Amino acid sequence: MRLQFVGAAREVTGSAHLVHVLGRTILLDCGLFQGRRAEVGRRNRALPYAVDRIDAVVLSHAHIDHAGRLPFLVAEGYRGDIHATTATRDLCEVMLADSAHIQEKDAEFLRRHRKEAADPLYTLRDVSTTLTQMRPHRYRERFEVVPGVHARFTDAGHILGSASVTLEWEEDGQRRRLGFSGDIGRSGLPIIRDPEPVEDVDWLLMESTYGDRDHTSVAGARDQLARVIRETVARGGRVLIPAFAVGRTQELLYDLHQLTHEGRIPRVPVVIDSPLAHEATEVFRENTRDFDTSEPMVRAHDGDLAQLFDFEQLRFTPAVEDSKAVMRSHGPMIVIAASGMAESGRILHHLAHSAGDPRSTILIVGFQAAHTLGRRIVDRVPALKVFGEEVPLRAQVEVLTGYSAHADRGELRRWLQAVRASSPRFADLFLVHGEAAAQDAFLADLAGRGIAATAPEPGTVVTR
């Protein structure tokens, strides 16, 4: 068995790992690199391996940093299967189309403003072809990926449809199992189930995004959300929440529904200004079988789970005119818009409008990668550059870590302990999907507990 670390190695984007086994090659994830435009443009066009030598793709979840390069792989000639859970397939339909749209707009921007010849990384047509190659599976179903190698998805508890992957095969009369965590979620997150550790593995690829820190509890995050909304509304300001359209937006909706129901926040308009979030919410309505039925609101809506995302103050504004009307209107409101790291999407219009208003609050609820506008907001720079214009940052900035869809250090440790406890032949732990500082801290933490691990550099090849 040979492992090749080609993406999300010492960083958090571009998830891609090659597994060479029984003479075949399996690609785990095919994510987009995100960050500085010029740099990622080049990296996204450099595929990790000859397309005609990849035999199968297994996808952990629909986030763009895990799935966003699939249409490019297909555009470059990949014709094999792409295995995923059913909900991941449904979310990919929405998210990859949105990504294609962004790629086309980026290329147009370069052509117009920089006079550079630029083709989009991929188009909607490539996305349609990609979807025809996707093979949906239920959690825990055992399926053959390439001859002699079987796979199984277990719930990673990170976003709807998210999975950890176990590959299994026989070599020299021995059964071998490789685990890939995908992104590990948190216990107690609204809507989705708690993470289920992989079992009985020889080798493990494990994410380490928050290997260096602990989050506020999920319940604590809901209390903070209520406080920020009450304070901002009292000042007459707007609460702007840059959020991933998929997952975070639905969790926030769930909590806003509950807080409104309990009378803990004032009844101000809640605007979901994102066509993608609107479509993603429809996918949630169609995949309620994956919801966590131990959640109180889920139980309360037992008869009709799709109604979880409906309450009086809520408005979706997929049409541009409605979005503009929201911008022009007065008075306090809560606006949730993509993208989650404020790199693109309608949140930019809202930031241009309200970042200079000291009554308003920019509420950060997710991980902000280096070099993104979201990270600069967290760092409270004096001015933001939005659409080429300087906007002074006078709004309040609040960071809620409890809404992270990623396990924190303690949760990663517990997940790993469960894997090791069920794995008598456990041999190697490889950390992936973490910035170097987080990984180094987690490596030290593990070493202090007598657990050996490595965090492979990009391009590392490991043979076992």
Ligand SMILES: [Zn+2]
């Ligand atoms: Zn993810």
